[in-house]
Amino acid sequence: MRALVATMVLCAGLLVSPTLTDAAAASTADPASRAANFQLPFPCGQSWTGNSSNSSAHRSYELDLNRGGTPDADLGDTVVAAAAGTVVISSHQGSLNGYGNLVKIDHGGGWATYYAHLDVRNVAVGQAVAQGQRIGTVGKTSRPGNNISAHLHYEVRQGEGYPGNIRKAVFNGVTFGYPTQTLTSKNC
Incomplete structure (x- = not known):
């Protein structure tokens, strides 16, 4: 038996x-299944509209995020980490790539998020950040002579090889509804 x-x-x-x-x-x-723990990069309860097609600079699934209203209405609004990780870039990169003030967070497993055009960066390279931790504020920094309105340029990347490494954004386990969608943050 x-x-x-x-x-x-x-x-x-x-x-x-x-x-x-x-x-x-x-x-x-x-x-999408690997990025399911990412949240909208803004404080809990705030509504933001993402758009992947309103910029000639976009080459893939990048998102420009605004709350609406008049141009620059979002200037200075808090930006938080979409997931826990380690800051690997916190610098002004305007002349290099047009991102202006950029924060890049490494989330492990080849996953990283990019937060560009920030007005203020509140984190330093090597710093561990928690999901929902303030990393900066919405701004309009870019390369010299490039006049843009305030917004957060947000990217999720996996691995190397831009722009092929850009992945669709997933917030709270749901893939963003490209090309545009308004969401409420659950990054609590």
């Missing part, structure tokens, strides 16, 4: 194993 039970357990393990392997492979292949 013990031999029969052991054989059934062994067979069941062999039958289950490929399914678990397939699920694990699907999880790593699907960027």
Whole structure:
């Protein structure tokens, strides 16, 4: 009887194993499932509209985020970390790439988020940040001579090779509704 039970357990393990392997492979292949812990990069309860098509500078799934109203109405609004991680860039990069004040957070596993055009950066390179922690404020910094209105330029990247490494943004486990959508932050 013990031999029969052991054989059934062994067979069941062999039958289950490929399914678990397939699920694990699907999880790593699907960027949305890996990025499901990201939240909107603004304080809890605030509504923001993201747009991926209103800039000629966009090459993929980048988002420009605003709350609406008059131009520059968002200037100085708080920006928070979409997920926990480590700050790997906190500098003005206007002449280099047009991002102006940029914060890049490494979330591990090849995942990173970019927060560009910030007015103020509140974090330093090497600093560990918690999800929802203030990292800066919405601004309109860019390359010299580039006059833009205040907004947050937000990107999710996985791995190397811009722009092919830009992934669709996922907030609270739901993929952003490209090209435009208004969301309420659950980054509490």
